[in-house]
Amino acid sequence: MKSSNGYEIYVHIPFCVRKCDYCDFVSFACGADVHKMYFDALLRQIDETAETVGRVPVVSVFIGGGTPTVPDAQYIMAVLCKLKEKFDVSPDAEITIEANPNSASVEKLKVYKDAGINRLSIGLQSTEDNELKMLSRLHNYEEFLETYRDAREAGFDNINIDIMSAIPGQTIESYRRTLERVVELNPEHISAYSLIVEEGTPFYERYKDGKGLPDEDTEREMYYLTKQLLHEHGYERYEISNYSKPGRECRHNLGYWTRVPYLGFGIAAASFDGEKRFQAHSDLKRFCAGDFSAETETLSETDAMAEFMFLGLRLVRGIAKADFKKAFGRDMDEVYGEQLNKLATEGLLINGDQVMLTDKGMDVANYCMSEFV
Numbered sequence: 001m002k003s004s005n006g007y008e009i010y011v012h013i014p015f016c017v018r019k020c021d022y023c024d025f026v027s028f029a030c031g032a033d034v035h036k037m038y039f040d041a042l043l044r045q046i047d048e049t050a051e052t053v054g055r056v057p058v059v060s061v062f063i064g065g066g067t068p069t070v071p072d073a074q075y076i077m078a079v080l081c082k083l084k085e086k087f088d089v090s091p092d093a094e095i096t097i098e099a100n101p102n103s104a105s106v107e108k109l110k111v112y113k114d115a116g117i118n119r120l121s122i123g124l125q126s127t128e129d130n131e132l133k134m135l136s137r138l139h140n141y142e143e144f145l146e147t148y149r150d151a152r153e154a155g156f157d158n159i160n161i162d163i164m165s166a167i168p169g170q171t172i173e174s175y176r177r178t179l180e181r182v183v184e185l186n187p188e189h190i191s192a193y194s195l196i197v198e199e200g201t202p203f204y205e206r207y208k209d210g211k212g213l214p215d216e217d218t219e220r221e222m223y224y225l226t227k228q229l230l231h232e233h234g235y236e237r238y239e240i241s242n243y244s245k246p247g248r249e250c251r252h253n254l255g256y257w258t259r260v261p262y263l264g265f266g267i268a269a270a271s272f273d274g275e276k277r278f279q280a281h282s283d284l285k286r287f288c289a290g291d292f293s294a295e296t297e298t299l300s301e302t303d304a305m306a307e308f309m310f311l312g313l314r315l316v317r318g319i320a321k322a323d324f325k326k327a328f329g330r331d332m333d334e335v336y337g338e339q340l341n342k343l344a345t346e347g348l349l350i351n352g353d354q355v356m357l358t359d360k361g362m363d364v365a366n367y368c369m370s371e372f373v
């Protein structure tokens, strides 16, 4: 990998208490012995990578999963110490950990805070206990509230809450209750995704024909309600599914959408050096045995330009033509003039020095992105 002015780091912790029925992330329920083997391997992988890339500057760390709060907190501490030992982690780096209620005790949260983690992302999904049950989540709303209070008590002043729409049985009214209760808690950031029924999950077998899921019109209504209600409560949308208080956007994800290079550690983690992408395998046994191999994909210039467009246009602020020129030495209009004009004529895109989707364009973002692929 080539060196760079600043890397992001993603660490994948693939452990969960139990697999949720809708989940297609690389995650497993394993015992403490497997946790130990995994973290031992993870530390070795960080050592090996540092030998290759050198002591690169790091601007953000994201510890995701799985549920990183499931294993002993000392393991997370060891990973952070190792990252700081091997890389030049900026003193003001954003360091996030994902947490689920029921596995994030106040003691654990305090250990994370002391270890330098300064952002917490809590998976709530819904404040309705029947919907949480439907998703086979292990917590109820009350337990989430406890975790949220514990997080504030532990000193976290930058918290994201994940919520979900289009859950089986969810109605506009119940989704509105979720939104209202969440804004009442006043987190700094809210991620609002729609449930996707992924092939290979138990949900796929149950809902592949769409029966039992909110219909398309209801789903659309939920989408508009999210935008409107969160805006009324001081949350600005900065990406298709992400909302924050001013200045509290997730810096790590912003980096991902603007193609900042990143190093991935753990099974199934991807890395990107600005030109090539590396996709690690997802075999836990192989990883614990020290096989850190990854498939390399070299992006052609056409792929890289397309990626620049469809990742950047996810952001409400869009992309600067000057940045495109800097990245590829070519004018955006010369490469994508036709597509930009078409989308602008359809009222879906603003085609100035800064290119961005209109509100209407954001609503049909998949259609707009497909123009660039």
Ligand code: SF4
Pocket: 015, 016, 017, 018, 019, 020, 023, 024, 025, 027, 065, 066, 067, 100, 123
């Ligand atoms: S907690 Fe998250 S990662 Fe774990 S099984 Fe459930 S959805 Fe998947």
